[in-house]
Amino acid sequence: MPPDYSGQNLRGRSFKGQNLTGANFSKADIRGANFTNAILKDADFTSAKAGLQRPWTIGLLIASWLLLGLLGFLSTILGMLVVFILDYNNTQNFIIAIVSLILLLFFCIITIRKGLTAGALAVAVAVAVALPAAIALARTGAGVFAGSEAVNTAGAFAGSYGQDIAIAFAVAIAFAVAVAFAIAFAGAVAGTLARAFAVAFAFAVAFYFAVPGAIVIAVPKARVFAAAGAFTFATAFTLFNAYIGWRSIAGDDKDTWLRSFAITFAATGGTSFRSADLTDLDFTGAILRNTDFRNANLTRTRFYEAKKLDLARVDNTILINLAVLNLLISCNGRKKSYLGANLKGANLIGADLKEANLKNANITEASFQGACLEWANLTLAEAIGTNFTSAQMTGACVEAWNIESSTQLDNVDCRFVYLLEHPKAESDDSERRPSSGEFKPGEFTREHLSF
Known part of the structure; x- marks a missing residue:
């Protein structure tokens, strides 16, 4: 027993x-x-x-928060940029800071529209193009404001500060990924009621370490204005990173790798x-x-x-496949497309798949018992060993679907089907079966192999 x-x-x-x-x-x-x-x-x-288990949940959350704390110092780059902007006496720093902030804004816009990976690649390309231009402009500006001596300084600047800014961007992106991951991870680990708290606390940790880091680097240089600017930039950047993390764990397809990484880490110690x-x-x-x-x-x-x-x-x-996962949970795929989807062995008993597109899908060994497949597109579907017992299949297109004796079609409710997905040229003939009238009870089951 x-x-x-x-x-x-x-x-x-x-x-x-x-x-x-x-x-x-x-x-x-x-x-x-x-x-x-x-x-x-x-x-x-x-x-x-x-x-x-609860101890694992708490331990993993604390680990993610510690990660945020350790990486909080990376936000000092924002304080540095603010200092450079307010350093009017150093044209080189001023120009590089302006260009850097423009690139940072560019990174944020691309990331929101296309994802973190696209944003990082876009910044890498932009830095490769814009940084030399900024350095050249800095040289020109330095020559205008300070004469020939500044031109020599600009040469040293090109070899030193140029590298520093490139490294700074790498650090800023690393901080962005760290915050986004921590937020996504908190969302993956915490329960429904605790998720809001876990995510909020993760953001608070990032904010707590990021903002002071930016201010500390800024205050000794320019006092009040630098501190205010550093606070603003650090807060905005942390909020941006938190949004990216929340978006990824909510299922947005722009940063699937981030979501997968957070889920992988969160499953440590789980069932x-x-x-x-x-x-x-x-x-x-x-x-x-x-x-x-x-x-x-x-x-x-x-x-x-x-x-x-x-x-x-x-x-x-x-x-x-997230679409397949959601289908198995809801059993509702009405009018949805699963073109070429892997549904091998899927349990879709009683599912609503009316007018669904299952063209070229692998539904081998799947179960559609009692499911509604009326007007569904089963063109080229692999249906070896599939169970359609008591399914409703009136109006379905079964062009070139792959079935054999192991395919179960007992008690299928089907009045007619179509053998062509698209009508023949210059006609409306989709090879309806039967060509007129309707199948008698059990007739579709007896004749399906001839289709």
């Missing part, structure tokens, strides 16, 4: 490599439990609570199903934050209404 762990506290328990076929873990607390390489076929994890066999397992309503599903067998695994699955590690599974 399969073991019954329903409702039990199994935090930190190890089930590594065990055969737990048909086991009942419904409503169990499995935070920090290890199911690596376990066999969990037909197991019940409905409403189970997976993820990190592990790595390389486990989860065939026909039921996670309905389960909380799956900070859970490791890498290389797991998810054939017909049920994720309906699972919570925080988007914050789990899902490398080398069909869940790596």
Whole structure:
């Protein structure tokens, strides 16, 4: 008889490599439990609570906050730029500071529109082009304001300060990534109610270390004006970085690498199903934050209404595609496109896929029992071993779909289908089957191989 762990506290328990076929873990607390390489076929994890244990959560959050504190000194670059701007007697510093702030603004704009990677690359290119121009301008300006002696100074400046500014930009970008990561990480680790606090505290730590760092470098040079400018720039830059981090963990596709990195780090010590066999397992309503599903067998695994699955590690599974992940959770793909998607073994029992585009999708071994596939596009779909039992398929296009005897079409509700995605040239003929009238009950099932 399969073991019954329903409702039990199994935090930190190890089930590594065990055969737990048909086991009942419904409503169990499995935070920090290890199911690596376990066999969990037909197991019940409905409403189970997976993820990190509280000590791990607190420890990882503190680690991220310490990282922010250690990197807070990087904000001194902002104070340096403010000092340069207010140093009117040094034309070289003034011009370089103005150009640097323009480049920093350019970095922020590109990052918001295209992501951190694009922003960093854009700045690298801009620095390579703009910095020599700024140095040349500084030489010219120095010559105008200070005569031939300044030209010689500019030569030394080109070799020294030019490198300093380039390094400063690298440091500023490193600080941006650090703050964005810490914010994203806090969002990935904390629970729904605690997330706002964790993110706010992460921002507070970044702000606490960043702003004083900028002011400290500025005050000895120009007093009040420099301090005010440093405060403004440091605050704005920290807010910008926090926004990027929050955006990434919310699922924005501009910085998927940042989100993936935060989730990877956050899953350390969480519930592990790595390389486990989860065939026909039921996670309905389960909380799956900070859970490791890498290389797991998810054939017909049920994720309906699972919570925080988007914050789990899902490398080398069909869940790596966020659209597929959301479909498995909601079972609602009406009028949506899954063109070429990997849905191998997906559990879509009862799903609403009316008018969905599944062209060229891999739905091998997937289950569409009782699903609505009316007017869906199944052109070139790989449907070997797929279960369509009791599905509704009226109006579906099945052009060149790949099926065989293992494809289950029992009790399919289908009045007619189309064999062509697009009508023949100069006609409206999409090869409707039957060409007139409707299939009689069971007729589609009997004749589907001829399609």
